[in-house]
Amino acid sequence: MTAELWLTQLHENGYRLTDARRAVVETVEKSTRALTPVEVYDLARRKYRALGLVTVYRTLEKLEELHLIQRVHQPQGCQAFISAGQGHQHLLLCKNCGQVAFFDGDDLDALTRAIARKSGYQITEHWLQLFGLCADCRTQ
């Protein structure tokens, strides 16, 4: 996924392409760690000085709506966003540097079925997130 593709997605969904949106998209798309709206604002203003924080919020909203980014939940807070994975993927977060990796192939079907049987719940969704140290932080 490149920034160009994200912009195309926006355009195809009826949104106009502006310098403000380009700056936000390029910033978020290339980040390998989750960014808060203010962090996006600070970084994106290097590309487009006139950018307003409100526009960052509004652009993030649209990107989330198009499933191009996703919110990251962490003990310290839940305001940060990262580019979304492809298909059904989960997050792996480095507690030290904040680096985000994706993984798929989680097969929780057996677990889910067992829990459903015991609890009487009909399970429709799951959230799984792993925390740890990335390869770089591990060796330092």
Place this chain on the structure above:
Amino acid sequence: MTAELWLTQLHENGYRLTDARRAVVETVEKSTRALTPVEVYDLARRKYRALGLVTVYRTLEKLEELHLIQRVHQPQGCQAFISAGQGHQHLLLCKNCGQVAFFDGDDLDALTRAIARKSGYQITEHWLQLFGLCADCRTQ
């Protein structure tokens, strides 16, 4: 876990027992769905009218610190708390009524090891949360 035990825990950790804290503890301990600070405030004020919202925040903070409650992350927000499960347990949330159930016995070791190998991360923690419909909501 009863409200009395929570109060004992607070006392044993050097905190004083007050009417305000008793009202908050009794409210949160007996709830089967996650409550936001304002919800706790509204409910607890039925027991202790003079309660202040600030005290609710301060008491929730202490209960979380003692691992008697835990924050619940949901798509609509992450400000709600629920009584914590025993040991290593995960949450199962009803999307309709908000009812919370706990489950344990999640064996994610095999999955975790596989992800660790592929990603190079050293995995130290995981968050797993299931969503669905509770038995009651399912049949309505």
Place this chain on the structure above:
DNA sequence: CTGGTATTGAAAATCATTTTCAATTAGTAT
């Protein structure tokens, strides 16, 4: 009972997010 100190609630401060609004601008139709 008493005294020292943790705790209280109200008000103000802070921080994150949303709304309002007039000016600008992207992109379509000419």
Place this chain on the structure above:
DNA sequence: ATACTAATTGAAAATGATTTTCAATACCAG
């Protein structure tokens, strides 16, 4: 190209959640 028009913009104000400040109160050890 040019003009038009609705979407988009940033600033300021409003809102909502949470934290800090502070003087008054009340818990509880002695």
